Every structure is written in C-alpha cells, then in structure tokens.
Amino acid sequence: MKEKQISIIGVPIDYGQSRRGVDMGPSAIRYAGVKERLEKLSYTVTDLGNVSIPNRHKKQEQMTSKLKNLSQVIEINESVAKKVDHEIEKGSFPLIFGGDHSLSIGTIAGIAKHYQRLGVIWYDAHGDLNTDQTSPSGNIHGMPLAATLGFGHHKLTNLYGYAPKVKTEHVVIIGARDLDPGEKDFIRKHNIKVFTMHEIDRLGMPQVIEETIAYLKERTDGVHLSLDLDGLDPTEAPGVGTPVIGGLTYRESHLAMEMLAEAELITSAEFVEVNPILDEKNKTATLAVGLIGSLFGETLK
Structure with missing residues (x-):
C-alpha cells in the first residue's frame, strides 16, 4: 500500500439483514x-x-x-460516506469493518467521488446485485453492489447525491456460488466479470487474481476491495449470517490478499458480515485479521 496512514472505521449495522449479532463484527475484529x-x-x-x-x-x-429498514440503512450510510470521504481527503487509507454488507453503499459513495474510474473487487459468495424488484427477501445487504452501479431504489442509488458510483465494466466478483435468478440475469445483461467457485476450481486462485489485476489495472484509477467473510467456506469462517458451503479456503484467500498487496492495486477496503454470535471462539474475526495483514504486505520473509 502506498499510503502509510490507515483510518479504521467501524460500522455496526445490522439493519440490512435479518440475523442479529453482526453489529458486533467491528468489535470482534478489533x-x-x-x-x-x-x-x-x-x-x-x-x-x-x-x-x-x-x-x-x-x-x-x-x-x-x-x-426492510430503508430509512435506517440510508441514515447510517450517509454517515459512513461522509466519514470515508473525509479520511480520503486527508490522504488516509480507509479500512472499514462491518456490520452487514449494506454498509458498502456508503463506503463506496464516499470513495468513488475521489476517482474518475473506481474499480471494485467484490469478494463474496453472493452477487449482492438484487434490487427492490428482484430481491426475494427485501434485505438490503443483498443489494449494495446493484445500488452502487445505479440500479434499484432511487434512495439507495442516489445516496450521497450522485449515481452511479461505479461502472459495470469496472467490477470483478470473486467467489460467487449463490446467485438469485435476478442476479444471474443482471450479470448476463451487463456482462459483469465474475469468477464463480467453478472458475476458481478450474483456473486456480493465482490465475484468477492475475486476471483480475490485469483487467482492473487497464480500466481503473483506484480499486476498492469489499470482502464478505461468507466468501470463505463456513468450515473456516463460521461466524457469518448467510453461510454457503463449498467456499474459498483461508489459504486461497491469504494468497489472493498477498498478490493484491504485491500489485499495489487496492486503495480502500472493507471486511464485513462478521457475526460473533454465530462464531467459534472469534475464529472468523481472527481469520479476517490474518487476511488484513496479508493485504497490507505481511509476509513470512
């Protein structure tokens, strides 16, 4: 990372989903x-x-x-956007801890105004590309990427006064294995670059990250990493609200973070959906801290 100043921002939001406990995620990571x-x-x-x-x-x-809880999600995300915006103005690297994934609407809103072509790596079991028209549940934590791209309820898409924050061709989803029908249609229609678990198994994580880096470096002037801990397999990261079996291993994710660090690609990051109530002896938060260390250049040598 080029910036040596890091600003940690906790967002203990649980309004975007239906399982209590994720609001304690920032404390668990700390x-x-x-x-x-x-x-x-x-x-x-x-x-x-x-x-x-x-x-x-x-x-x-x-x-x-x-x-669900639209007014609360909007209020919290406006605050998140302002705080993240302020830290970037100061030249600091914003590192956000959640909390459910709806917080990304605010983080990216605060970040994207500082870039002409912000890229996003969405490291997640889910696409989070639902809208109010396609969501089976009405939970906003399944919608933040769509809202960031300018699709969905106008109060979400226009948060912080502008839309869209990111272009569809500047997004890479890694680790997807649970997509709703509306999300699959969205991905096909907008040609979103996605590495599902099928591709990761066939190609291997080194090639996936190499392709991601090459794809984003030629298109963007900054890249935000949004890492949902449910992207990892629940045997390794059990403390998440929407676990999906067959996920990424810690070793694969550790390598991915190391490669991103070597590429000096990431300009902001968030780690979300840590739920200590569902965890085993803070295992998931500890794993998150290990990945954060790798992302910021920690190596064995």
Whole structure:
C-alpha cells in the first residue's frame, strides 16, 4: 500500500439483514488485534471508532417498496460516506469493518467521488446485485453492489447525491456460488466479470487474481476491495449470517490478499458480515485479521 496512514472505521449495522449479532463484527475484529497487527507493519493506524447507529426502536417510515429498514440503512450510510470521504481527503487509507454488507453503499459513495474510474473487487459468495424488484427477501445487504452501479431504489442509488458510483465494466466478483435468478440475469445483461467457485476450481486462485489485476489495472484509477467473510467456506469462517458451503479456503484467500498487496492495486477496503454470535471462539474475526495483514504486505520473509 502506498499510503502509510490507515483510518479504521467501524460500522455496526445490522439493519440490512435479518440475523442479529453482526453489529458486533467491528468489535470482534478489533478484539482479534487488527490495530496491533497493522502497526507491526509500520503503518500509522488511527481507530476512529464506530459510526452512530440509530435506535432499533425508531419508528420505520412507511414505504411503498418492500425494502426492510430503508430509512435506517440510508441514515447510517450517509454517515459512513461522509466519514470515508473525509479520511480520503486527508490522504488516509480507509479500512472499514462491518456490520452487514449494506454498509458498502456508503463506503463506496464516499470513495468513488475521489476517482474518475473506481474499480471494485467484490469478494463474496453472493452477487449482492438484487434490487427492490428482484430481491426475494427485501434485505438490503443483498443489494449494495446493484445500488452502487445505479440500479434499484432511487434512495439507495442516489445516496450521497450522485449515481452511479461505479461502472459495470469496472467490477470483478470473486467467489460467487449463490446467485438469485435476478442476479444471474443482471450479470448476463451487463456482462459483469465474475469468477464463480467453478472458475476458481478450474483456473486456480493465482490465475484468477492475475486476471483480475490485469483487467482492473487497464480500466481503473483506484480499486476498492469489499470482502464478505461468507466468501470463505463456513468450515473456516463460521461466524457469518448467510453461510454457503463449498467456499474459498483461508489459504486461497491469504494468497489472493498477498498478490493484491504485491500489485499495489487496492486503495480502500472493507471486511464485513462478521457475526460473533454465530462464531467459534472469534475464529472468523481472527481469520479476517490474518487476511488484513496479508493485504497490507505481511509476509513470512
């Protein structure tokens, strides 16, 4: 990473999905020693604490759409966008911990205004390309990538006052293995570059990351990594709300982070969907910290 200043921002949001506990994800990652790990790599790390989360008992406004907790998700993501925007203005690398994946709407909104052609690596078992029209559940954590690309409810797509934040040709999804019908249609229609588990098994992670780096380097002027811990297999990362068997291993993910570090490609990052209630002795948060270390240049030599 070119920036030696890192700003940690916690987003303890659980309004985007239906299982409680993911709001404790930022605390679990901190408890696993992330700040100390990064400081050992000679980074200056400032932990800015958590963004404010509205009271869960706050009355939900009546919406004509079926989106759950829309007003709360919007309020939180506006705060996230402002904080991330401010840290980039200061020249710091924003490192965000979640919390459910709906927080990406805010993080990318705060980041993309600083780039002409922001790229996104979506490291996830899911595409998160649903909209209010295609979502089977109405949970907004299944919609952030679509919203970032300018598709879905106007309050999500226009968050922070502009849309779209990212172009479809500047996205790479890695690790997908659970896509809804509407998401499959979206991927085909917009020709999204996706490496499903099928491709990863056939090609191997080194080739997948090499192709990802080559694809994004020629198209973008910055790349945001959005890593959902459910991208990894639940035997290794059990503390997630929507586990899907047959996922990426820690070794594959560790290698992917090392290769991204070597390429100096990543300009911002988030690690999301850590749910300590569903975890085993903070295993998933500890794994996340290991991946963060690799992303920021930690090696065995």
